[in-house]
Amino acid sequence: MKLSGLLAVFFLLCIQWSGFGISHPKPACRYPPSQWCRSLEIAIECRVQKQCMEVNATRPNQAVPPVSVTLYYESLCPDCREFITQQLFPTWTMLQDIMAVTLVPYGNAKVHPNSPFTCQHGEPECRGNMIEACILHLTEQSLAFHIIYCMESSADVLSAAQPCLQLYAPSVPWSRVDSCVKGDLGYQLMHANALMTRALNPAHTHVPWITFSGFPTQQSVGVKPPACTGASVRLDRSFC
Structure with a gap:
């Protein structure tokens, strides 16, 4: 599945909704x-x-459920990091009233009999995936997205985890995340993400892999609201 850039994501969400207008x-x-x-x-x-x-x-119809966007990704994949920081998070910031995001850190990782997981970008990525899975489990969803955005936009994703957690969720001690990563809970969360990723139909071929309401497609039905009258722009993308 190839995606356009931020404007394409914005367009897909907009054509499924009839709300969101701004006047000044x-x-x-x-x-x-x-x-x-x-x-x-x-x-x-x-x-x-x-x-x-x-x-x-033009206010969003609260009786209509928000558009569900699920991102299957890897914590150290350069293209995943670019998509999160330059496209998905900014779009969610603008449209979070009509957009529900689910993050699944696993991507192209694999489970082996002799080792819990191997990851495309090595052991550090496996740790990064597990840290983000634990953060998603231990914090409220919108806070978790802010924390993960903070990590993925940093020069060193792993080193940024603790200060990003302290910045956005100071009530959650780092020791809880560390215990999750080092204990059974972290592996259970990663196994759950593995099952979600393997259950994709069609199967993912790369990351970032994005589904809209469960479907990896750009086809949608609906009337565009006034905020979405601009033309979509296709941008070159690469994948892990």
């Missing part, structure tokens, strides 16, 4: 911007009734 009116009134659409009277006074109507009309 600058009226002079006695109410702060957060209150402009609180009532019709305030909207009229602040001269933003048109913008408030547009916001209400």
Whole structure:
């Protein structure tokens, strides 16, 4: 499966939703911007009734479940790191109200009878995969994504793990992650990721491997919201 860049991901998500609009009116009134659409009277006074109507009309339909995006990746794969830091995380930051991301650190790793795992980029990658799996297990999902983004955007992914955890989840001591990595829990999490990866149909051929609502496809049905009227741009990509 070949993907476009950030704009392609943005386009795929947008065509499955009919919400998400942004306006930037600058009226002079006695109410702060957060209150402009609180009532019709305030909207009229602040001269933003048109913008408030547009916001209400394009707000995501909360009855519709968010688009599910699952990334199968490796912690030290250069192309996975680029995809996470330059495409997936920025897109999620903009569209997290309509986008649910699941991260599966395993990728092209393999399980062998005489050793727990071997990884495409060596033992450090196996450790990185397990650290990120433990972080995903021990922290709230959005915090875990911030931590993993922090790690993957650093010069040294493994060395960044502890300070990134402290930055975004200071209530979670590093000792819990370290115990997870060194104990049975870490291996159980990696086996679960292995099963998820091997269950892909069609099977993955490279990483990063991305599925939308369970399907590795760019085909989608829906009406594009106003925020998604731009044309998609195809970018050259490489894979691990």
